[in-house]
Structures are given as C-alpha cells and as structure tokens.
Amino acid sequence: MTDFQAATDRFLSWFKSAGGEFRDDLIEIQDLRSQGAGRGIVTKQDIPQDCTLFTIPRSAIINVETSELPKKLPRTFEAAFEEEDEDTEPLDPWESLILIMLYEHLQGSGSRWKPYLDVLPTTFDTPMFWTEPELKELEGTVLTQEKIGKQASNEKLRSRIIPVVLQNSAVFYPADAEELGEEQLLSLAHQMGSTIMAYAFDLDNEEDDPEEDEDGWVVDKDAQRMLGMVPMADILNANADFNAHVNHGVSLEVISLRSDVKAGTEILNYYGAMPSSEVLRRYGYVTPEYHRYDEVEIPRSAVAKALSTATGLSPSNLTDMGVGIGTEENEEPFIIERDSGAPNEEGRLVDEAKMNDFPELEEELKDALKIIKKHKPEVVADKRKRDEIANAVIAEVLTEKLTEYPTSVREDRDLMKKSDLTNKHRMAIEVRWGEKVLLEEAIAMLKARTDAANTESDERPAKKIKSQA
C-alpha cells in the first residue's frame, strides 16, 4: 500500500471515530492525482437524488470553538479588547484560523486532528507560489502581483501572526519540541493560509437574518462569520457544474443533487460562480466550465483616455467639467463579463453565457456625456452622437486591452495542443486565453450592435418617405 493510500485510510477511520458518518456502500475516497485533482470522492454505485452521502459532526470541525488554542490565549482571541487595548485590531476569522491551524500542526501527534492534518496539502499550485517566469505567463490578466498579494500576505503574517507564536511559544510548542525560526514560521503560516483559502468553509450559524446589536445597528456578519476546516467535506473537489451540496445544520451533511449520478462519477461541490482567474488564485486549478464566468478588468484611466480622444477634449478639460471617470477617488476598474445565469437546483449550468452589455461602463459614459453636452453641446449634439461616442470609447478600450496580452487567442490555442506544458503554464494559458475570448466576444457584440443601430438610422428616413407617399 502506498503512503498516500495509507494516509487516506487513517483519515477515513479517524473521521468515523470522530463521529462522522460515511456511506462506504455508496462512495469512496479515490486517488485522482493522475488527473491533477489530488484526492476526491467517487461513487461506487448509482446514487439517487437527495441522498445523504456523509455527515460531519460540528465537533470534528477545526475552528475557534473546537480548538484548545483560544482557551489558552483568551485575550488574543477575544473579539472586544479591554479598554487599555482599544487600539489593537481584533483578529479576523482568517487570522484566528491561521493561528489555530499553526497550533494544531505544531502539536504533532498531540493534536486530535492529526490524521486529518496529514491529508492536507503542503505544496500548492496557486500563483502565490509561482516563480517570476511562471508569473510572466499571466501578463495582461487580472492576476497582477498586487491581486496575487504575496507581499501583502507576507506583511500581514509577519505583523499579525508570527508575533503571537513567538510571544507564546510555551503554548504553541509541546514540551521539548524544537522551536521554528521566524522564516520557517512564515513559510508554515503561508502553508496554513493557503490551505485555509482552498479548503476552509464559511460556517453558517443557522441564524441567517441580519442581526442588530443593542444600539440597533446591523452587525457586520462578514466580520463575525466563522471560518472552519471541515474534514471530509473538503475532500470534495468542485466545479461550476456540480452534483452535491453541503447543508449546514446541527451537523454538516453532504447531499446528492441529481437523480442521474451513475457509479464511477466524481462527487463535486460548488465553490461559487468565479472566473477562471479567481479559481486559479484561490484553488490552484482551472476547468473549462468556469470560463463562462471569466472577467476582464478595464482601468478607469484607459476609459478616460479614450473618452478624451473620442470627444477631442483634453483630460484636464474633462476633469474641470466634472467628468470623474479617471479621477483618483474611484480606482475600481470596469468589469467586462457575460450574463451567465446561475446553476439550477441540480447544480447544472442551463443558461447560455452571453455577452450582452457593459452596464457599469455604459452608465458612467452616459453620465459623462450628459455633463459634456451641458458644457459643450456641439460635441454631443444628440442621443445618436452620444451613443456613437460611447461605442467608440468602449471599442477602443477593449481593442487596446487585447494588445496587453503577449499572445493571441490563436497562439494560445496552438500552445495548448502541446503535450510538454507544465501544469502551471497550461493553467496560465487557460486564464489569459479565456480573457481574450471574452474580449473578442465583447468586440463582436459591440460591432453587431453598432451595425444594427446604423442600419436602423439609415432606414428611418426611407420609412418616413414611404409613409409620406
């Protein structure tokens, strides 16, 4: 038996001893490494709809309620600090769970989750761990260095996590254990952070209504939400098209969603509707099904520049009029995306994903052009001229964006046919290819729309003449 299989077996028996129920007659944990998918859960026979495949008691979850660490460091984990510590930021759910995972890991065989910790990853395919040449393959995509966030994450771990371990080494390390140096701790904290990113669940507390505190303010549920590591539920891989759901009740239950799940099918969970870039950033994989949610970001500065060109007005002219598209107050880029529809109650993708419009960008351009019309009516004479300028600006920023990728759609398609690509290279190509396909779709849609508008306006006078006749 391989070490991999032995670790799986130890984990499964530990899971049952911790109170988990696992339908061995229906499903099994399989080694899917040959498909680049680690462990996954696969059916052994046909599964009916609404069938409970396994159940996880809340006591088996690793979180602030079950780990000993918060009891040992109550002041660190208290949400509200005492008066003299008012300035200290309380730990957020993410930081709390990183500390807890570090603690459980450092306990070694003293942790009651040891067989579970042994099946969690130690290496990752997420861009956070890519080398410079690997990251270069993502040039032009939304996955910028800033978005990947290695530096911000380093800073956060160094300022918020490492000091807690260093100042409480007697708590974090079992007696006689060798203590880690700061750099080793940082690397372990990264490992825990990335594990949490790809494996942890947001735990619903069964009271989903917004809560009010005693002053009547609605409490920010996001800040309060509890993150937890849920053994076995996180052995499920996922896709945009999925066939199972995790119900959060007294315990957590994994339920089949479809009536046609045949023997030998992988049970797939849902991580949400995300573009390929985000699936890669968080989870380190891509699948064709996520492409429908792909997104491209257009910086505001590019829109402001194109507007200036299309109107013949200088950027400072536009700012003086009060056109705020490219000003520094709002740095959020415009998102180009399809209307993709949500998966249905069986986890199936039924709607066609279609590029229909550019709601935010069009709205802001319309507002900008109204302002311009007020100051310079000769530039935007009527609605037709306004639409013409807006379309020209959108066409310009989309075309310009396409030039920012070092390769074309065609080149990427050819590259993907090569058999000697590394997994990371293949995933980078998938992400940048998906963005360019979306841009090409957007440009084609815009052209069709502009052509239709032109045909309509060419036809209008003819119709008038006809009705006059």
Ligand SMILES: C[S@@+](CC[C@H](N)C(=O)[O-])C[C@H]1O[C@@H](n2cnc3c(N)ncnc32)[C@H](O)[C@@H]1O
């Ligand atoms: C919650 S875990 C799922 C269990 C994981 N396969 C394992 O062996 O521990 C999430 C990770 O599984 C992998 N994964 C999930 N869904 C996948 C899929 N559809 N294809 C390939 N890998 C997938 C990714 O590495 C992701 O970061």
